[in-house]
Amino acid sequence: MSEQAGIRTAKEAADHELILAFGRLQGAANRLEYILGRALEEECGVSHLMFEVLLILGRAGEPGLSMRVIAQEQVLTTGGATRLVDRMVAAGLVARTESPDDRRGKLVRLTPLGEETAVRASQVHVENIKRYFVEPLPAGDRERFAEDLRILSHSARDVLPRLP
Numbered sequence: 001m002s003e004q005a006g007i008r009t010a011k012e013a014a015d016h017e018l019i020l021a022f023g024r025l026q027g028a029a030n031r032l033e034y035i036l037g038r039a040l041e042e043e044c045g046v047s048h049l050m051f052e053v054l055l056i057l058g059r060a061g062e063p064g065l066s067m068r069v070i071a072q073e074q075v076l077t078t079g080g081a082t083r084l085v086d087r088m089v090a091a092g093l094v095a096r097t098e099s100p101d102d103r104r105g106k107l108v109r110l111t112p113l114g115e116e117t118a119v120r121a122s123q124v125h126v127e128n129i130k131r132y133f134v135e136p137l138p139a140g141d142r143e144r145f146a147e148d149l150r151i152l153s154h155s156a157r158d159v160l161p162r163l164p
Contacts, residue, residue, distance in 0.1 A: 036128050045091075
């Protein structure tokens with residue numbers, strides 16, 4: 001396969017335009033995740049992952065979502081989602097409630113503090129997205145770039161296996 005890509009040495013691999021492009025995408029995402037995540041932690045007291053769960057629950061509304069759905073949305077194991085939600089319950093951001101459709105099932109929903117935190121964190125996040133993600137790009141390229149990211153995100157999501 002490496003010969004098909006025209007790669008015969010480690011140097012050629014390191015300098016391959018597609019490998020470089022993907023590395024830049026990954027590097028930018030990692031750096032932005034760090035910058036934006038730190039701002040959420042410092043200014044709002046939540047991790048970026050907690051913030052994402054607050055958004056998922058806000059989007060879903062009442063009566064809430066199951067742990068399985070939260071895990072699927074965040075590409076977490078159900079155990080990882082449970083530990084995250086346990087921390088969010090302890091912080092007063094979310095609550096577990098009885099499922100109206102399944103007596104044995106529990107749903108996770110926002111508390112009033114979770115709603116307030118989601119709003120405040122979103123305000124902080126939007127300002128930092130503008131500053132670190134949008135403003136460095138040429139104005140004429142921003143809309144196309146956002147659409148390209150949507151396409152890539154959906155394409156990758158569609159390849160991932162769904163949790164049972």
